[in-house]
Amino acid sequence: MPPSPAAVPDPGRDPDAPAVTTAARLAAEFAEGAAHRDRDRILPAAEIHRLTEAGLFALSVPAELGGADVGVPVLTEVFRLLAAADPSIAQIPHSHYVFLELLRRQGSPAQQAFFFGEVLAGRRLANAQSERGSRTVAEDRTTLTPRSGGGYVLEGEKFYATGSLLAHWLVVRAVLPHADPLLDGSRPKAVAFVRADAPGVSVVDDWQGIGQRTTGSGTVRLERVHVPEEHVLPYTREFAAPTAYGSFAQVLHAALDAGIARAALSAAVAETARARPWFESGAEHAVDDPLLVQQAGECEITVRAAEALLREAARAVDTARTAPDAQNTAAASVATAVAKVACARAAVEASSVLFELAGTRAAAEPLGLSRFWRDARTHTLHDPTRWKVQHIGRWTLTATAPPRHGLI
Incomplete structure (x- = not known):
């Protein structure tokens, strides 16, 4: 008897999808040089090129436009596998996929x-969102103003622009100062797709974080x-109705x-041996030390739970992304907030327990641990997990x- 339709795996959501297999293979190779790249701050240009060549920057391109159109569970597993090899490499495609979702x-x-055609041709996107000096991270001073000859003029400065040093397009969040104010008195925002080599654009290699050192965050x-009108997308409008945009980014x-x-x-396991x-x-x-055995077991529980x-x-976001409504988008945000808190705690705990299990050495x-x-x-x-816990509690x-x- 043939399987029922419900039992037939969707190739876009199957955890054994080709994208996951490819990511696992490349991750194993990338892991070998991760400590060296971190120590000497070598940007992973060759590795990002290989990801692009393998199609791992084009996984969410809609099927009707020739893409794989994978579901959120597959995309999430690809990111997890890459992060286990080199978190800097995994972070570079993050904004790329988030802005493809907005597109x-x-x-x-x-x-x-x-x-999407640009992406299928091997072009990569990077974000230019955060700014220094504003009262909060949600406020922008960068402006997108209508130009007398058509299109817009973009002015401003962005920081922590992950992947910008390795991108073909920069996606810049900006205020529309000419637009009617919103109910809270602020002006709506848009995002501008700008070529990284366009006149007036400069990207400075000045990221000095203690971690995630090779994300190309200039x-x-x-x-x-100058930004053509056809390269501008609404941003504020995305949040006017139920949306999985934030939970997609956060997962x-x-x-x-x-x-x-x-x-x-x-x-930790390798070093404890x-x-x-x-x-x-x-x-x-x-x-065989019973106290180390206890620590290892506790840490495994924490990581597996995360x-x-x-x-x-990922499954909740996938459902909300496919057919968003008020209930499933809220549920997806809460599920993602729970996962984000658990995963953040697991990452900090496991990376600290590593030293307790492995000892002074x-x-x-030189070990780069x-x-x-x-x-x-x-x-x-x-983004602070303390606020996620608040939203979880209220829910x-x-x-x-x-x-x-967009942050939950």
Whole structure:
């Protein structure tokens, strides 16, 4: 008897999809040079090129435009696998996929055909969102102003523009100062797709983070950059109705933390096998020390729980992304917030427990084991988990839906 339709795997959501197999193969190769790239701050240009050649920057291109159109569970697993090998490499495609999601939802058919076509041709996107000096990270000073000859003029400066040093297009969030104010008095925002080599655009290699050192996160300066009208998409409008845009972005962030957690625990296991037992344990080998056994077991529980919550969130986001409504988008945001908190905690815990399991020798600089903690601590600062816990609590107690602002 043939399987029922419900039992037939969807190639876009099957965890054994070709994209996952390809990501696992490349991740295994990338892991070998991760410590060296981190130590000497070598940007992974060759590795990113290989990901592009393998089609891993084009996984969400709609099927009707010739893409693989994979589901969120597959994309999340690809990110987790890459992060377990090298979190910097995994972070570079993050904004690329997030803005492709905005293109899918807010782009005109012509815009979708052009930019998804660019992606299929091997072009990569990078974000230019965050700014220094504003009161909060949600406020922008970069402006997109109508130009007398048509199109817009883009002016401003962005920081922490992940992947910008390796991108073909920069996606810049900007205020529309000429537009009617919103109810709160602020002006609506748009995003401008700008060629990285366009006149007036400069990208400075000045990222100095303690972790995620090779994400290509430069400062982007924009001086009277001409942007054609067809290269501008609404941004504020995305949050006017139920949307999975925020949970989609956040579940990929959670996948990075889950990957770091698993990689740190795997490194701990390898190093503990070479460690000496504490003399009071009476054990012949460190792996037989009952106190280390307890720590390892507790850490495995933490990491596995984070991975399970990540998979659950990915399925929820996939459902909301396919047919968004008020209930399923709120549920997806909460599930993703739960996963993000769990994955962040797991990454920081596992990368710290690594040293306790492996012992003093693990602190030797040549081993490069500090990169797991530095990457975890840096990436988990992206958006505070304390506010996610608040939204989870309100949902639990009063069924209050999380806000729509793209960070949950």
